[in-house]
Amino acid sequence: MQSLFLWDCGQRQGKCDTMSSMVKTEELYYQDAYLKEFEAEVLSCSEGRDGSFLVVLDRTAFFPEQGGQSSDIGTISGACVSHVSIKDGVISHVTDKELTVGDKVTGAIDWNHRFSNMQQHTGEHIFSGIVNSRYGYDNVGFHLSDSEVTMDYNGVLTDDDIRDVEMAVNKAIWENIEVKCEFPAKEILDTLQYRSKKELTGDVRIVTIPGYDSCACCAPHVARTGEIGFLKVVSCQNYKGGVRVSILCGKRALEYISAQTGVVAELTGLLTTGSDKIVSSVKKLSEENYALKGELSDCREKLIGYELDSIDENKENVFLKKESGLDSNLMRKTVNALTEVHKGFCGVFSGDDSIGYKYIIATRDGNRDLRALQNMLHDEYGAKGGGSSAMAQGSMGPVDVASVIIKCESF
Numbered sequence: 391m392q393s394l395f396l397w398d399c400g401q402r403q404g405k406c407d408t409m410s411s412m413v414k415t416e417e418l419y420y421q422d423a424y425l426k427e428f429e430a431e432v433l434s435c436s437e438g439r440d441g442s443f444l445v446v447l448d449r450t451a452f453f454p455e456q457g458g459q460s461s462d463i464g465t466i467s468g469a470c471v472s473h474v475s476i477k478d479g480v481i482s483h484v485t486d487k488e489l490t491v492g493d494k495v496t497g498a499i500d501w502n503h504r505f506s507n508m509q510q511h512t513g514e515h516i517f518s519g520i521v522n523s524r525y526g527y528d529n530v531g532f533h534l535s536d537s538e539v540t541m542d543y544n545g546v547l548t549d550d551d552i553r554d555v556e557m558a559v560n561k562a563i564w565e566n567i568e569v570k571c572e573f574p575a576k577e578i579l580d581t582l583q584y585r586s587k588k589e590l591t592g593d594v595r596i597v598t599i600p601g602y603d604s605c606a607c608c609a610p611h612v613a614r615t616g617e618i619g620f621l622k623v624v625s626c627q628n629y630k631g632g633v634r635v636s637i638l639c640g641k642r643a644l645e646y647i648s649a650q651t652g653v654v655a656e657l658t659g660l661l662t663t664g665s666d667k668i669v670s671s672v673k674k675l676s677e678e679n680y681a682l683k684g685e686l687s688d689c690r691e692k693l694i695g696y697e698l699d700s701i702d703e704n705k706e707n708v709f710l711k712k713e714s715g716l717d718s719n720l721m722r723k724t725v726n727a728l729t730e731v732h733k734g735f736c737g738v739f740s741g742d743d744s745i746g747y748k749y750i751i752a753t754r755d756g757n758r759d760l761r762a763l764q765n766m767l768h769d770e771y772g773a774k775g776g777g778s779s780a781m782a783q784g785s786m787g788p789v790d791v792a793s794v795i796i797k798c799e800s801f
């Protein structure tokens with residue numbers, strides 16, 4: 391089950407003929423992905439931005455950010471390493487302390503962080519290898535950060551496809567297969583089939599998971615698939631004509647499932663039902679809520695009807711203050727009902743003095759111009775909104791609405 395390749399950094403980058411000898415860093419992570427501490431010599435240290443320093447060593451076990459994967463973090467002789475980058479073969483460690491050129495130092499990578507990246511990354515290899523061999527799709531984008539792991543495939547996978555691949559990946563994990571990382575001689579390399587985004591020259595590192603994947607890749611991987619623990623697909627969405635799949639492996643997957651289990655437990659408590667009935671309970675609640683909103687609206691309308699009946703018919707300008715949350719349709723209906731009886735300006739303010747109001751004002755008298763009233767609300771109360779000479783609507787911030795209504799009724 392050989393397949394094409396995903397990872398575009400399978401080419402050895404650490405040696406660079408055009409750079410001086412001081413920047414040639416020995417990449418210890420190629421020799422041993424499990425190396426947690428190492429001794430090295432400081433080749434250069436320059437002050438970077440924000441008081442940080444850029445440190446180059448003669449050798450390092452810190453994997454730099456590349457190919458979509460975030461870098462290792464850790465310490466170098468007490469200095470914190472927050473990021474590691476590689477450019478033109480130069481590996482730079484960002485530290486919070488200055489280190490002395492020529493000093494022997496001890497580097498220590500944050501192993502929990504590194505091992506988690508190894509789990510996610512190796513899980514991704516198996517997933518992409520299976521997607522490629524079963525569906526012929528390539529992984530055309532990969533992102534591995536502390537918060538997410540995503541792969542972009544140039545073809546569509548259905549929910550059933552995703553479940554099938556997820557199960558197949560986990561079977562490969564439980565088979566506890568050895569993960570082989572090697573730099574084959576050119577004549578052997580030429581005979582191999584492996585996933586690759588681009589033509590590679592020079593030393594090419596091939597990572598093979600027998601039966602599942604073969605891929606040029608420079609990153610650290612677990613030694614056997616069983617160390618991945620398990621893989622969980624978190625989401626799959628359409629993306630650029632294909633799909634973007636989010637996965638989690640090992641401890642990250644366990645933490646995700648623990649959080650989901652916590653949400654389910656809270657919901658079963660709130661709904662006093664079993665976890666298998668959560669969805670039907672929420673649907674029922676939603677339908678009840680919709681029906682109650684309708685009943686509430688009907689009751690409000692009736693109540694407003696009684697209120698309108700009690701207003702002196704001879705009053706020209708009539709303004710009402712209503713509770714917040716009155717829906718716009720009911721506000722409009724109320725204003726229309728008022729203008730049928732009262733020939734001046736009629737309006738409704740819905741809201742609360744502490745949070746503000748929305749309002750609708752109208753008149754049926756063609757000789758009156760509502761825009762003057764709207765301008766007054768804008769100038770004196772900072773109201774925002776617009777309308778015509780016959781109808782206006784808008785909103786205003788916290789205000790003593792009783793005084794606004796007195797002003798409007800005497801306008």
Ligand SMILES: [Zn+2]
Nearest residue numbers: 397597607609
């Ligand atoms: Zn890899």
